[in-house]
Amino acid sequence: MTNLVEICDLKVEATTDSGRHVEIIKGVSLAVAKGEIVALIGESGSGKTTIALTLMGHARPGCRISGGIVSVAGKNMVALSEKQRAKVRGTEVAYVPQSAAAAFNPATTIMDQVIEVTRIHGLMSPDEARTRAVELFRALSLPEPDTIGSRYPHQVSGGQLQRLAAAMALIGDPKLVIFDEPTTALDVTTQIEVLRAFKAVMKKGGIAGVYVSHDLAVVAQIADRIVVLKGGEAKETGTTEEILNEAKHPYTRELLAAFEPKSRGPVAAAPTSPAPLLKIEDLVAGYGQRQTDGLPLVRAVEHVSLKVEKGRNLGIIGESGCGKSTLARAIAGILPAAVGKIVFDGKELSRSARERSRDQLRQMQIVFQYADTALNPAKSVEDILDRPLVFYHRMDRKARSARIDELLDMVRLPRNLRHRRPGELSGGQKQRVNFARALAADPKLILCDEITSALDTVVAAAVIDLLKDLQRDLGLSYIFISHDLSVVEAICDEIVVMYGGRKVEEIMPAKVKTPQHPYSQLLFSSVPKLDPTWLDGLQQDAELVRAYCRR
Structure with missing residues (x-):
């Protein structure tokens, strides 16, 4: 089999804040054959994305390719001029980013963005491009592909x-597609659909x-071979079966062991205090x-009631678009609810955050799903963490500096990252800064909206x-919105399952193996296994279950 990609003795240098290299x-060194999918696996900061980006001849700001050869279809991407690389990007090599939300322009229609590469490179007429886009929308199992x-x-x-980001990458008929953690932010049922769509389109064409991921179970479904990375070095390479069943390197075995976070263990009985910390009614x-x-014209949350006891955690799960994040935003007052009552720590809150007191805002914090869009790219980590310390606690400069060190320690980040901007951090590091910012307020309740979705399994388990x-x-409580059911099982005392804006079932972690509602059964059967044959053998009629839920 001919190699399409050959990376030989690749070296990348970064320049530190002090100017050191x-x-x-x-x-x-690694190779990818024509039609083969190779996964790059490793913890946050291991170099997965850095290596993948060199396939386009690109290095992040502050970094440079300092040695080696990166050959794609016979072209050494390192030796090409920037103008020559620009011709290759989008036509021979394409990229699907981790955060599609940050990759799309909110002011331009999806179609105009998907076909833009065909216009830039003069690949086909606008009408042909639109026809090709609709074909890709259909192949990627997108709803209403024509509109x-x-x-x-x-x-x-x-x-x-x-999936639309994948369509944008595929429309130029590339020879190689780089997938950078494309399913980490997706719930399990959506992840299954996306993986199947990616796999079918890649095989057919x-x-x-090159599939960058921290999730071994996802990689097992799509990759032919796996390269395990740590600290910028390849620790182990093998076929998917070899890595899953005969891992030799201790770090690979650590990744496999961290696949499922440790369960929470016996759950204490609910507190007997008359008032829960949070109570949502209708x-x-x-x-x-x-x-x-x-x-509202579009109702994303329909008559949901729930409660969170002090010192306990509530998990909210459901597929993309079911209303989980909207519910979190309504509780936080970012999106004021149209109807319903929010009682927090014994006091009824205004539906809008604008009408809540500073102390009420401090006591309930939200950590958003996409760290890329939640953090100000122009501010340093220190500035980002400094702001809530001034706003909520009015700390002086010396106290703030000491507290920032403590916060970075809490989220397992080196203190020397405080002067970096978000663009200089890995996806996992950005998400931990996002979480540290919430902790800076000293809250009683943290609404966690997919906060581990960007973290590798080892770091997610540590978080x-x-x-x-x-x-x-600290006596904290959490509302934990996640698509990772093992994470929810590990930390939550109760789990609410949502579909179509409604609560369809509330279950205890001990009963997750035997849910009663058909949709809950679909969710729990959609969690990928460390088995390369799992996806192809999965028998589900998701649409039948959804039709049942819509009745």
């Missing part, structure tokens, strides 16, 4: 946006792929102009342990 990729292109990015779900929230009945430690030390 540090080698972050240390002589990595979805006329929408704007905010008008589609996260899973749909991720005979397209080679909440309705959504988007669009209010109608004559005062309800879950951290959340448990903080809960024990």
